Amino acid sequence: KPFTDLFTLFPxxxxxxxxxxxxxxxxxxxDATLRLKVEASNLRDADLIIINTDGWIIGDLAVRYKIRLIEAVNPDFVVAIHAGNELDPIISLIGERQVLIVEAPRDVRRRDQRTRRILRGLAYKKHLKEAKIRxxxxxxxxxxxxxxxxxxGKKFADKMREILGSEVLHCEERSNSILLIVQRRDLxxxxxxxxxxxxxGKRIILLQKxxxxxxxxxxxxxxxxxLGIGMIQDIDFKARSVRMITPVSGEVSRIKIGWIRLDSEGNERGLLLEALSMR
Incomplete structure (x- = not known):
């Protein structure tokens, strides 16, 4: 049936x-966009696939990213909705593809960061509805x-514990850093x-329990x-268990932990560690 806002739908x-x-x-x-395109293409009733991209468009990195995205999904048409000439750096590099340029409606306000954060909070609450502790x-x-x-990483964790003179609850080696979780950083x-x-030979990133x-x-x-999302309440590193609030009730084989932290009401309260490289 017709809808006016994607927020009203469940994916x-x-x-x-x-x-x-x-x-x-x-x-x-x-990679995720390509996988979603394949899933959408396999739907029998999919006459038209629209890929609604994110709003990151400013700067050389953003331009290169958008060009890579276009080349990856290989669309029949590219629809550029912009105000002024903000998308010109991207459009100029698209090449021979068909591009439909549409001016953004003047009476539609751009959402500032605060508004976007509030809307994301509403989405989190929607997907955490009827959640229980598991x-x-x-x-x-x-x-x-x-x-x-x-x-x-146990052997490496033992070495770090010996040098730090403190218990190391968790240790993992990343490409350019070592992530350690201890009971208390201030000690x-x-x-x-x-x-x-x-x-x-690498930077130490310290988190605490x-x-x-x-x-x-x-x-x-x-x-x-x-299957759905959840919000971590506690990780017992010794017992190797995770306590989480989630509406998911079925069998779980993989948990992917994100960087976004929520408060008890489901509102964003920042990232786990903004300085840590995600590669």
């Missing part, structure tokens, strides 16, 4: 990215994303942290299909 298929801006997860967004034991469940809880001797960085509370996450079934 048939979703892919969780875990952050609101595509700027630091470009490859992941491109405890997931991580044996047999992959946990990836902002935190990777799939085991390993660490920062000379020891510096020594740990010298030993590892409790920083995981409120993190948004997706839950997937054995086929890799997203």
């Amino acid at each position: 048939d298929y979703s892919i969780f990215i875990g952050v609101t801006s595509p700027s630091m997860v470009v490859d992941e967004v491109l 405890l997931f034991h991580l044996d047999g469940i992959r946990v990836e994303g902002a935190l990777n809880l799939n085991g390993g 660490l001797d920062w000379k020891n942290v510096k020594a740990a960085e010298e030993e590892a 409790g920083d995981e509370r409120g993190l948004l996450a997706s839950l997937e079934d054995p086929a890799g299909r997203m």
Whole structure:
């Protein structure tokens, strides 16, 4: 039936990215968009597929990203809705594709960051409706994303504990940093942290127990299909379990932890760690 706002609909298929801006997860967004296009193409009643892209358009990185997106999905038409000449850098690089240029309606106000945050909060609450507390034991469940809880790294964690003189609850090595979770950051001797960085040859990123509370996450079934979202309440690193508020009731094979943190009301309260590279 007709609708006027996508907010009123529930998606048939979703892919969780875990952050609101595509700027630091470009490859992941491109891959997800292609997967969604394939899913939409397989629907028998899909006469027309419209890919509504994000609003990141300013700057060289944004332009290159949009061109990569267009080349990846290979659309029959590109519809450019803009005010003034803001999309000219993108349009000039599209090449031989058919481009329909439409001026944005003057009476439609652009949403500022505060408005966008409020609308996202409404969406989180919608998808967390009738949520209950579930405890997931991580044996047999992959946990990836902002935190990777799939085991390993114990030997390295023991080394870090020895240097820091403090218990390390979780340790994971990333491309350009080491992520450590401890009980309390303020009890660490920062000379020891510096020594740990010298030993590892990488920057040490420190989180403390409790920083995981409120993190948004997706839950997937054995086929890799997203079942819904949840909000982390607690991670027991020793018992390897995650307590989460979620409406999902079925079997879960994968949890992807995002970077967005919510308060108890489901409103955004920032990111887990804005300075940490997501690659």
